[in-house]
Structures are given as C-alpha cells and as structure tokens.
Amino acid sequence: MKSVPGGRSEILGALLLVVGLRLASGCPSSCICASDLLSCTRADLTEVPDHLPPTSVTLDFSHNSLHLLHRNWLSRVPHLNVLSLHHNQIKWLPVGAFHNATNLRHLDLSSNKLQSIRGGHFHHLLSLEELLLYNNYITRVEEATFTRLGNIRKIYLSWNNLSTFSFSSMHNLTHPNLRTLDLSSNKFSELPVDEMSTLPAFIKNGLYLHNNPLTCSCTIFTLFIQWKQRGFSSILDFSREHTCLYMGKPRAVVRILESRNGLDNCSTGLIGQELADTGLKVLVGRRLLVTCNTSLPQENTTYLWISPAYDFIFPPGTSNQSFRIYPNGSLEILRAQPWNSGVYLCIAVNKRLSYNATHEVNVTVHYPKHEVESFNTGLTTLLGCVVSLVLVFIYLYMTPCRCFYCCSKPLQTPSPPQESSAQSSILCGTPPVCEGPNTRKVGASRHVVFLEPIKEGRAERNPKILQLRTDSDCSIFSDCPIVQT
Incomplete structure (x- = not known):
C-alpha cells in the first residue's frame, strides 16, 4: 500500500480549518454547532461557556x-427560542438569569x-410558551411567579415537593x-376547592392532580366526579391514578x-350540584x-352574553360602559347594582371547529x-325555664275549679271527729257554690288534698268509704259530689 505524499499535512490543515471556523463563529470546544443550533449535551461541563454563537436559536446544555x-x-444570543438545561445540578436561579431572553x-x-421558584425568575420571558420544571425538589412557588407569562401554554411542575399552590393567580385574564x-x-x-372552582374550564381541562397523597373528603370526591361528568381530560386520562388516603393513612388508598370505599358518608346529592363557579x-x-x-x-371563538333581563351584550360591551366583554369571553360588571342580580348566560361559538x-x-x-349581637344561649335557656315554671304554677293554683256541694243523701251513721280526713271529701282552691236547703258553704281557706290509695279490707269496714263507692263514677278532676261528714 502506497502512502499518499503530503497526507499528514492535508489532515492537519483540515483540522486547523475546522478550529479556525469554530473560533470565528464562536463555537465552544466539545460542542457541536450546526447553523443556528448549539449542542453541548454530555460534554462534562461544570459551567456555561463564556462565548456563545450570536446566531444561535437553540441551545442544548443537557446532561x-x-x-x-x-x-x-444570554445577552449575546438575542434570537434564542429554545433553551434546554435538563439533567444538571442547578440548585438555585439568580434573578437575572433570563433577563435578555425576551424571545x-x-x-x-x-x-x-x-x-x-421566586417571583422574578421568569418575569422577562414575555414570549415563553412552555416551561418544564418537573423532577426537581421544589417546595414553594411564589404567587407572582407566572403573572407576566401572558403567552404561556404549558407548565410542568410534576414530581416535586409542592404541598400548596396559588390557583387564584392562574386566572384566564393573566393566562388566556x-x-x-x-x-x-x-x-x-x-x-x-374554592379557588380551583373559579378557574376557567379550559384550565381545569388540563389541570393534572393525580398521584398526590390527598386526604379523602366529600369536597374532593364531589370535585373530581363533576370534572369527570364534564369530560375533562385531566380526569379521564388518569382516572385510576386519582386516589386519596382514607383518614390520612398511607396504606388506606382509595380510587x-x-x-366509594371510605366515602360512604358523602351525600350523593352533592354529585349533581355545581361548585362555587x-x-x-x-x-x-x-x-x-x-x-x-x-372548553373552547x-x-x-366569539362570545356573547345574555343578562338576567334577557338583554344581549355584544363585545366590547354596553354603550353606558356598565358591562364589558374581554377577548377571552370574560364579562366585567363595573359597578354592580341590585338589579344586576340573576343568571347570566355565556354563548361561545367557534366557527373553525363548527362547535x-x-x-x-x-x-x-x-x-x-351589619354584625348583630347574638343572644346568649345560656341566658335564653334559663329564661325559658323560668317562664315554663311560672306557667305551671299558674295552671296548678290559679285555674278555677267548679266543685258542687250536694247534700241530697245524708250519711246514715255520723262519723267520729277523728275520722274527718282527706279521704272523705274533695276540697277546691276556690269556694264552691252549692244550692239546696241542706247545704252550707265550705271555707275558702282549705287546700287541695290528693286521695291516697285505700286498701280493700279497710273500705269494707268504713261506712264513709262505702258511701263514696256507691256514688256514680267520679274523678278528682271533674265535677264530683262532695260528701260532708
């Protein structure tokens, strides 16, 4: 095999040419530059290279x-659209890390x-559409973190350590x-649940909450059942992964x-009811x-509202500026009045989808x-008891009793003085009125006496008791004849 003369010099010249082109274009060593793309993946980098090609649209520093x-x-790459930094060791972000990445x-x-994640980390990313933050150790996301991301479409925060999140900050006016x-x-x-229920339907459709250690409750059960009935993809796509822990116990997992294991006490009537939205x-x-x-x-998509008075409200609103319709369909009532109460109907029409x-x-x-001072429960209860006792005493001692003194049958055998007792007469709290020649008035100072039970043997030996038993049936609470001894 013959050697090609000057082969080594040609190879060396080619390498020098490549290095010269890289230096001229600003391509870092151990990276690959292709047109508007810079790939430094798996290059064992511990820090970002100082010089980046200014024509780069895509930067890949992953792994x-x-x-x-x-x-x-990023000040030297003004046309940057895609930045990949996944699978690195980044623990925190400086506030100005993405200051110049407006595109x-x-x-x-x-x-x-x-x-x-702090509030100022992404404030300058006005054109950001996709933000991937999954598989980190994030425990807190400040409320104002995503407020300026007007074009954001997808936010991935799964596989972190979040226990709270500000759902109210994800309003459709801020993130249409x-x-x-x-x-x-x-x-x-x-x-x-109250914050989540006010979210627009298109956000609920893509709000993924599966595989969280939720404690079983009726509100969560009702929320997910309603979302399932409305056909939200976030529920239907991961129906088996929506679980909760009964009584907060890690081993008591309920799908x-x-x-409905563990949710038997939840009223089934709540399922058909809408929540706060x-x-x-x-x-x-x-x-x-x-x-x-x-979900459109x-x-x-065009929007139309119908007021409780069946008036049509077209964009941008009424002429007197009492109502205003935003491009995303939201209706603003500027200064609410009592006559604005009622049911409002929104009609959304998408001609492109024919839906x-x-x-x-x-x-x-x-x-x-206005706060009104409530009554003391103990005082009202005591007052009610006192009134009840007074009414009882009035009923017992002040109710008139009609007692007639009838002397039509005198006793055959006069009673000895020592036998004159409560068993031989019934006395009333008011003086009785008797008529007849052989009657007399009974003193008004007597008291009511209740008869004691009389044994059968004693009744046979006492002639007074026999006389009482021979009379017609009588009750101490009716107009009864009085036997005078």
Whole structure:
C-alpha cells in the first residue's frame, strides 16, 4: 500500500480549518454547532461557556454538571427560542438569569435540584410558551411567579415537593392561552376547592392532580366526579391514578373515581350540584369579573352574553360602559347594582371547529351585612325555664275549679271527729257554690288534698268509704259530689 505524499499535512490543515471556523463563529470546544443550533449535551461541563454563537436559536446544555447560571449570560444570543438545561445540578436561579431572553419560547429546567421558584425568575420571558420544571425538589412557588407569562401554554411542575399552590393567580385574564398545568406526583394533602372552582374550564381541562397523597373528603370526591361528568381530560386520562388516603393513612388508598370505599358518608346529592363557579357574590358598587367557562380555545371563538333581563351584550360591551366583554369571553360588571342580580348566560361559538358551548353563572349583588349581637344561649335557656315554671304554677293554683256541694243523701251513721280526713271529701282552691236547703258553704281557706290509695279490707269496714263507692263514677278532676261528714 502506497502512502499518499503530503497526507499528514492535508489532515492537519483540515483540522486547523475546522478550529479556525469554530473560533470565528464562536463555537465552544466539545460542542457541536450546526447553523443556528448549539449542542453541548454530555460534554462534562461544570459551567456555561463564556462565548456563545450570536446566531444561535437553540441551545442544548443537557446532561452535564452545571451548578449555577450567571446573570445576563444570554445577552449575546438575542434570537434564542429554545433553551434546554435538563439533567444538571442547578440548585438555585439568580434573578437575572433570563433577563435578555425576551424571545425564548421553550425553557427546560427539569431533572435538576431546584428547591424554590421566586417571583422574578421568569418575569422577562414575555414570549415563553412552555416551561418544564418537573423532577426537581421544589417546595414553594411564589404567587407572582407566572403573572407576566401572558403567552404561556404549558407548565410542568410534576414530581416535586409542592404541598400548596396559588390557583387564584392562574386566572384566564393573566393566562388566556394556558392549557396544561401539571401538578401531579407532589405532596398535596388538601386542595383549595374554592379557588380551583373559579378557574376557567379550559384550565381545569388540563389541570393534572393525580398521584398526590390527598386526604379523602366529600369536597374532593364531589370535585373530581363533576370534572369527570364534564369530560375533562385531566380526569379521564388518569382516572385510576386519582386516589386519596382514607383518614390520612398511607396504606388506606382509595380510587376516587372507581370506588366509594371510605366515602360512604358523602351525600350523593352533592354529585349533581355545581361548585362555587356557578354562583358569585359581590357587594353593591364593587367590580365583578365573570368568566365564561367553556372548553373552547380562544382562537377563532366569539362570545356573547345574555343578562338576567334577557338583554344581549355584544363585545366590547354596553354603550353606558356598565358591562364589558374581554377577548377571552370574560364579562366585567363595573359597578354592580341590585338589579344586576340573576343568571347570566355565556354563548361561545367557534366557527373553525363548527362547535359552540354555553355556560351559566348566577350572580348575587348584596349590601354589606351589619354584625348583630347574638343572644346568649345560656341566658335564653334559663329564661325559658323560668317562664315554663311560672306557667305551671299558674295552671296548678290559679285555674278555677267548679266543685258542687250536694247534700241530697245524708250519711246514715255520723262519723267520729277523728275520722274527718282527706279521704272523705274533695276540697277546691276556690269556694264552691252549692244550692239546696241542706247545704252550707265550705271555707275558702282549705287546700287541695290528693286521695291516697285505700286498701280493700279497710273500705269494707268504713261506712264513709262505702258511701263514696256507691256514688256514680267520679274523678278528682271533674265535677264530683262532695260528701260532708
């Protein structure tokens, strides 16, 4: 085999040419530059290279050992659209880490060691559409973290250590394009159902909450059943993974959508009822924003509202500016008045999809409630007892009793004085009125005496008792004849 003369020099010249091109274009060593793409994956990098090609649209630094991102390190890549930093060792982010990435659309920070997300980390990413933060150690996300992400469509926060989240900050006016919010496989034991129920339907459709250690409750059971009935993908796609822990015990796992074990005490009537998103309350003179919760995308969708007075409200609103309709379909009542109460109907029509949807919201306008001092329960109970006792005494001692003194049959044998007792007469609290020649008045100072039971043997030997028994049937509570001794 003959050697080619000058072969080594040609190879060396080619290598020098490649190195010269890399230096001219600013391509870092151990990286690959292809047109507008810079790939530094699996390059054993511990920090980001100082020089980056200014024409880069896609940067890939995945599967390295990056620990820290410097401030303004993206200032030389103004056209950047995709940034991949997954599978690194990043523990925290400086506030100005993405200060110059105003055109960034895709940011992947998954599989790192992030522990918290602050409000100013992503404020300058005005064009961001996808944010991947899954498989980290995040325990806290500040409320204002995503407020400026007006174009965001997907946020992935699964496989972290989150136990709380501000669902109220994910309003459709702030995030009209949000379609996926993945909070699955975290540490949620409870859910703020009131905040979640006010979210638009298109956010609920993509709100993933499966594989969380939720404590079983009727509110969570009702929430997921309603979402299933409405056909939300977040529920239907992972129906078996929606579980809860009965009494908070880790081994007592209940599949919410497939079994009612542990949820037998929940009223089945709650299943057919809507939660707080169907009823809104507002004070007189306050501003109220009513969302049109339909699953239709905002693109190519037009909205129409019908007021409780059956008046049509077309965009952008009424001429007197009392109502205003936003591009995403939300209806704003500027200064609520009592006559604004009632059921509002939203009609959404998408001509491109040839599909329409409706949504009803019941609005209640009320005045401020003044606090009224409540009665003391113990005092009212005591007062009721005293009144009851007074009524009993009045009934026993002041009710008139009609007692007639009848002397039609005198006793055959006069009674000895010592036998004159309560068993031979019935006395009333009021003087009786008797008629007849052989009658006399009974003293008014006598008291009511109750007869004791009389033994059978004694009754046979006592002539007075025999006389009483020969009379007609008599009760101590009726008009009875009185036998005078």
